[in-house]
Amino acid sequence: xxxxxxxxxxxxxxxxxxxxxxxxxxxxxxxxxxxxxxxxxxxxxxxxxxxxxxxxxxxxxxxxxxxxxxxxxxxxxxxxxxxxxxxxxxxxxxxxxxxxxxxxxxxxxxxxxxxxxxxxxxxxxxxxxxxxxxxxxxxxxxxxxxxxxxxxxxxxxxxxxxxxxxxxxxxxxxxxxxxxxxxxxxxxxxxxxxxxxxxxxxxxxxxxxxxxxxxxxxxxxxxxxxxxxxxxxxxxxxxxxxxxxxxxxxxxxxxxxxxxxxxxx
Numbered sequence: 001x002x003x004x005x006x007x008x009x010x011x012x013x014x015x016x017x018x019x020x021x022x023x024x025x026x027x028x029x030x031x032x033x034x035x036x037x038x039x040x041x042x043x044x045x046x047x048x049x050x051x052x053x054x055x056x057x058x059x060x061x062x063x064x065x066x067x068x069x070x071x072x073x074x075x076x077x078x079x080x081x082x083x084x085x086x087x088x089x090x091x092x093x094x095x096x097x098x099x100x101x102x103x104x105x106x107x108x109x110x111x112x113x114x115x116x117x118x119x120x121x122x123x124x125x126x127x128x129x130x131x132x133x134x135x136x137x138x139x140x141x142x143x144x145x146x147x148x149x150x151x152x153x154x155x156x157x158x159x160x161x162x163x164x165x166x167x168x169x170x171x172x173x174x175x176x177x178x179x180x181x182x183x184x185x186x187x188x189x190x191x192x193x194x195x196x197x198x199x200x201x202x203x204x205x206x207x208x209x210x211x212x213x214x215x216x217x218x219x220x221x222x223x224x225x226x227x228x229x230x231x232x233x234x235x236x237x238x239x240x241x242x243x244x245x246x247x248x249x250x251x252x253x254x255x256x257x258x259x260x261x262x263x264x265x
Contacts, residue, residue: 001150011146012061032073040080042072051075052104054151062146068093075101095143095205102127102177102201106153111176114198123171124198125156125178132209134159134181140205141179153177158184168193 032042045066048056067075070088077084078101088094106126114124129144131137141157148155154174158167159181167184171193178185178194188194 001152003150007149008061011149012063032069034073036082040076040082043067043075044072051100052107054107055100055103055147058147058149058151061149064096068097070094070097071100074098075104078102079104095140096147098129098203098205099140099144099147102203103147103151103153105201106176107151112198114195119195121172121193122195123175123193124195125175126198127177127201127203128185128196128199129177129179129203129205130185131179131181131205134161136206137179137181144177144179148177155179158188160184160187164188 043050046056046059046064051059068088069092070086071093074084074086074097078098084098086094086097088097111126118124129137129140131140137157137159141155144155153176155177156167156170156175157179158164158171160183164184164187168188171178171188185194189196
């Protein structure tokens with residue numbers, strides 16, 4: 001895709017650099033605990049050779065000078081096809097921490113059609129980011145738009161309290177990366193307009209809040225995750241789980257990663 005200066009101004013003109021608010025030089029001194037076998041080493045800088053030309057251009061437009069601690073570890077871990085549970089404070093670059101490796105992998109591997117082919121009017125996203133609230137979902141979408149600029153990857157956000165018809169029109173125009181709240185996600189799946197069969201990356205952001213907002217009933221956290229597993233092939237789904245109250249964990253087993261998360265909630 002060709003650069004669009006007007007679109008660039010819309011996306012990046014008021015960008016607040018992630019180097020403000022937290023002294024990352026001091027933050028770098030805090031040790032990061034990892035567990036699992038053969039944990040990949042962290043990256044130290046954003047370079048085109050590491051994150052790719054398209055993402056590097058957008059990182060420069062965002063004004064990011066260097067990866068934050070959580071990004072240093074999440075990028076090599078997730079791009080190595082490892083599952084991840086991570087904990088980092090607000091303002092530490094968590095959203096980029098899970099979006100960057102997903103974008104890098106999608107750009108490297110390209111898009112694929114579902115194994116059974118496209119059926120009906122369903123849309124088949126390759127990445128699902130679940131957020132507990134519409135506010136957080138909208139924030140993630142805003143960040144995704146910046147990181148996906150001129151990549152050809154389309155991101156759409158869906159949540160309750162907004163016109164579902166408008167959201168469906170956006171999905172129909174193209175949806176590779178879907179940001180969703182559970183209620184609206186379930187609604188669109190039940191309508192036969194969304195399918196999770198082609199999802200290769202799943203993210204739970206602010207994971208513990210799911211247990212608070214959806215403690216029981218049709219939208220319980222356990223039901224959401226186990227239903228997702230039944231709709232998809234767990235052996236080919238990358239799982240990234242993020243929260244401010246979880247330890248940083250690496251898992252080599254995707255089903256175990258989700259099962260452990262259900263247990264922790």
